[in-house]
Amino acid sequence: QSSLTMFGVVDAAVTYTTGSGPASTSRWQLTNSANSFSRLGFRGNEDLGGGLSAGFWLEEGLMNDTGTGFPSNTNNQLNGTAGLGTQTFNRRSTVSLTSSTLGELRLGRDYTPTFWNTALFDPFGTGSGIGANQLYFSGLGGLQAPTGTRASNSIGYFLPANLGGFYGSVMYAMGENISNSTLPATPGALPVPNKNDGRYGGIRLGYQSGPFHVSIATGLTTYATGDLRVSNLGASWTFEQLMGLRVMGEYYVESLGAVDGKGALLGFILPVGPGEIKASYARYVRQPVGNVPDPTTSKLALGYVYNFSKRTAVYATVARLTNSNGASQALTGVTTSPNHASTGGETGVRVAF
Amino acid sequence: QSSLTMFGVVDAAVTYTTGSGPASTSRWQLTNSANSFSRLGFRGNEDLGGGLSAGFWLEEGLMNDTGTGFPSNTNNQLNGTAGLGTQTFNRRSTVSLTSSTLGELRLGRDYTPTFWNTALFDPFGTGSGIGANQLYFSGLGGLQAPTGTRASNSIGYFLPANLGGFYGSVMYAMGENISNSTLPATPGALPVPNKNDGRYGGIRLGYQSGPFHVSIATGLTTYATGDLRVSNLGASWTFEQLMGLRVMGEYYVESLGAVDGKGALLGFILPVGPGEIKASYARYVRQPVGNVPDPTTSKLALGYVYNFSKRTAVYATVARLTNSNGASQALTGVTTSPNHASTGGETGVRVAF
Amino acid sequence: QSSLTMFGVVDAAVTYTTGSGPASTSRWQLTNSANSFSRLGFRGNEDLGGGLSAGFWLEEGLMNDTGTGFPSNTNNQLNGTAGLGTQTFNRRSTVSLTSSTLGELRLGRDYTPTFWNTALFDPFGTGSGIGANQLYFSGLGGLQAPTGTRASNSIGYFLPANLGGFYGSVMYAMGENISNSTLPATPGALPVPNKNDGRYGGIRLGYQSGPFHVSIATGLTTYATGDLRVSNLGASWTFEQLMGLRVMGEYYVESLGAVDGKGALLGFILPVGPGEIKASYARYVRQPVGNVPDPTTSKLALGYVYNFSKRTAVYATVARLTNSNGASQALTGVTTSPNHASTGGETGVRVAF
Numbered sequence A, B, C: 001q002s003s004l005t006m007f008g009v010v011d012a013a014v015t016y017t018t019g020s021g022p023a024s025t026s027r028w029q030l031t032n033s034a035n036s037f038s039r040l041g042f043r044g045n046e047d048l049g050g051g052l053s054a055g056f057w058l059e060e061g062l063m064n065d066t067g068t069g070f071p072s073n074t075n076n077q078l079n080g081t082a083g084l085g086t087q088t089f090n091r092r093s094t095v096s097l098t099s100s101t102l103g104e105l106r107l108g109r110d111y112t113p114t115f116w117n118t119a120l121f122d123p124f125g126t127g128s129g130i131g132a133n134q135l136y137f138s139g140l141g142g143l144q145a146p147t148g149t150r151a152s153n154s155i156g157y158f159l160p161a162n163l164g165g166f167y168g169s170v171m172y173a174m175g176e177n178i179s180n181s182t183l184p185a186t187p188g189a190l191p192v193p194n195k196n197d198g199r200y201g202g203i204r205l206g207y208q209s210g211p212f213h214v215s216i217a218t219g220l221t222t223y224a225t226g227d228l229r230v231s232n233l234g235a236s237w238t239f240e241q242l243m244g245l246r247v248m249g250e251y252y253v254e255s256l257g258a259v260d261g262k263g264a265l266l267g268f269i270l271p272v273g274p275g276e277i278k279a280s281y282a283r284y285v286r287q288p289v290g291n292v293p294d295p296t297t298s299k300l301a302l303g304y305v306y307n308f309s310k311r312t313a314v315y316a317t318v319a320r321l322t323n324s325n326g327a328s329q330a331l332t333g334v335t336t337s338p339n340h341a342s343t344g345g346e347t348g349v350r351v352a353f
Helices: A116-120 A134-138 B116-120 B134-138 C116-120 C134-138
Strands: A002-018 A026-032 A039-049 A052-063 A092-099 A103-111 A150-158 A166-173 A199-209 A212-222 A228-239 A245-256 A259-272 A275-287 A296-307 A312-324 A342-352 B002-018 B026-032 B039-049 B052-063 B092-099 B103-111 B150-158 B166-173 B199-209 B212-222 B228-239 B245-256 B259-272 B275-287 B296-307 B312-324 B342-352 C002-018 C026-032 C039-049 C052-063 C092-099 C103-111 C150-158 C166-173 C199-209 C212-222 C228-239 C245-256 C259-272 C275-287 C296-307 C312-324 C342-352
Touching (some): A002 B052, A103 C342, A116 A245, A342 B052, A342 B103, B002 C052, B116 B228, B116 B245, B134 B275, B134 B296, C116 C245, C134 C259
Antiparallel strands (some): A052 A092, A212 A228, B052 B092, B150 B166, B259 B275, C150 C166
């Protein structure tokens, strides 16, 4: 009663993106992961009897347009990332003991509790597509943060599965700095102790029943230069009478040291025959120190996915990203002038296995 | 009706190579891939019904003498190669949709159409063995060129399989430079736009029927510093009455900017019981700018392979490489003086799975 | 009658280590491989008939606390290690031909004969745990030596299996330097030829029958800066009447150029129900040039392993490392003052597959 599984996704798309304004660029690319993140994984499970089981999960991200992989981050700090292009089990690398009544203890590199709502309550998720969650791409605690998606050196606990729709998890992850660790000293200043840099603590609680799903999460990553705090709430409702329309939304607040950010997202997925229509609108506001207007970014995305089977799909997406109050975010791979828009389109194939 | 397959080759050989002349060196090595290129791969296929199927292919090259892998090239340009020794799916990383009547659409990193004739119409192929195709090792558009073997960011189309022996494919691959990309400026000169550097387009057409096989291919890689053009023709005939003797040849022309090269190869494979005798002779001429003699390199290789089974073989090869008109090519890992020869021998074991 | 197997270990532990004295540090970590070394491997075997078989083995080490891997060493020399964090088949990468009567010929990267006694005759082995073999961690020819564990570019021969308890192997591995290779010249000195640097030769012989097991090994790695010589003897006796108590020991001598080292280890494993109690005491003495006291390091380790199944276990270890005569070795990840102790504890989960 033990299992060993190889699994993955290979997803590639032709993508055109462009900025606007004097400082803008445009680009044609073959991109990966626009519908679902490309990956290769190995996982297994052993039934130990008495409701107890053990398992492992090793999963690496793929940039299959070029055959390369992703580095991991070894200490949950900005200096902890290894070289570009290498393959690592950056997506997940865990060993678990699970009791059907007590829950799961999980050790290793895993998703942070504060990540999940951003991915699950967005019709386009957090992949590399042009429609993907703008709060995640713009945010202080999203793609760019060492603990924005996953944490290394983590100890996780998950509630058991049979709680009438309630679920939850907590994670504690270590930066593993030595006891007398300090930041590189600046001239004329005393070294700043940073023993706890890269330490993450977070919690997520949710409830899913019938058409309804809601989840909240909050987390704190410790840095001597200013802690990173992320909190978010996601919810969705599936209207079975309206062709199975699923409407969803997310609210997101964060801070990194003295800088704050907040955002919200609304979206839907509408099944149409073997396909589905997806749309989302997200708005993210950075709140800088001082009396200046808050840089604001919005993204509108519209997509269609045609499912040949559960595993195989073709898809197309268009997206438009707008900036105001000095913001200059752009779609993947290009630049746009401050307060100018960036637009793009993509079409691709996804195979899961 | 879906499949998931792990496959590969592990091939290792003891190799001695030496140059000659005052500047020559010699070397003993444990090499890899002298009979077939060492690799580890994962591929799968899903039957979607109605003659349609979807598939993926992830394949990494191995240097199994040391346990290391190969970097990929992410932009089809000389600066696009990641660190040495890392493992990537450098050999192939693709997702496909295939129709039995319309052919295959393939996205990702894949072989260029202009590569195949060099590998298929040489008894020793293009691996790391001392007998391997000299046109490939000497040439401007072979081993050293970012698109000499494979291209990243590619869109490929393959004719369907049932065309009475005819087959064909085209590939378009992107360098993915941004719209205002320029080469690093040289002092006193204006920056040179290179938006299209690394863009590859190529086509291959062939016919195989009974004892006869012929294939032609041509391709162009765009570079602001001078385009790379490669064309080749390969053909083979199998004489069933002469113990199954297969005679083959290749003609190869290329240019990189103002420099030209051309070459030709003749070879045969003679089955003898469970083994086979192989031989090839190749001659490559570089045509530099100006009124100087053309550097010329020739390689003569002779080999024997003993097949324990379809998967497992032991083999031995000897090769001699000669230079004239100032050429100084040498067998793997050593150097030889200009106009001097390089010789070597290897014996090894190959297991496929 | 051919096989293809995916296998591995994922082992993670929460670890606290500390030094003592004014220069000491302490550290909390999530570590890997404290009970068994984490790995992912692919191996296969083909029966060729007549007692002959062929096989391959590709195995990579894992740091599953972060999802990263280990570089390999490509030339058995200190400069032969690639970048940190990358995944390679650093643990083993071999192709084999095996005859049931003549033995096995194995080519590639493999364990050196001089490594095995250190791992097999220590209750804690040579993993990353705090209890692991101190001779291996302190020694000149252990963890730090390019050929202390494995060698690349190796040719190995193993005696056949049916010799009444006797077994043995020899290995010859190449540094693969070119014939005129020299060390980087120091100012005012002539370059020193080092064609043979990284060349390893070693042999191991053993006998195992009933409760008794003994093995000796010796090896030489050639370096122009001073050869590395390692010899060791391990033995164990299993007392079936004493609850299956297995008592074991190792004696170890080595030299690197003019510096000598020697050490010894005693340990036991006592099965208790589904678990086992383990303990070891090791002492290692460095013998430097000149009339100074010999730096000496000792480690005492005590552990308990609870086996849920053959594959899954939880475990805990405590260890204390003491220094004298100026030695300052410490447990993993921390520092201790000269002649001061380092102590630690760890508890974790191991899953094998």
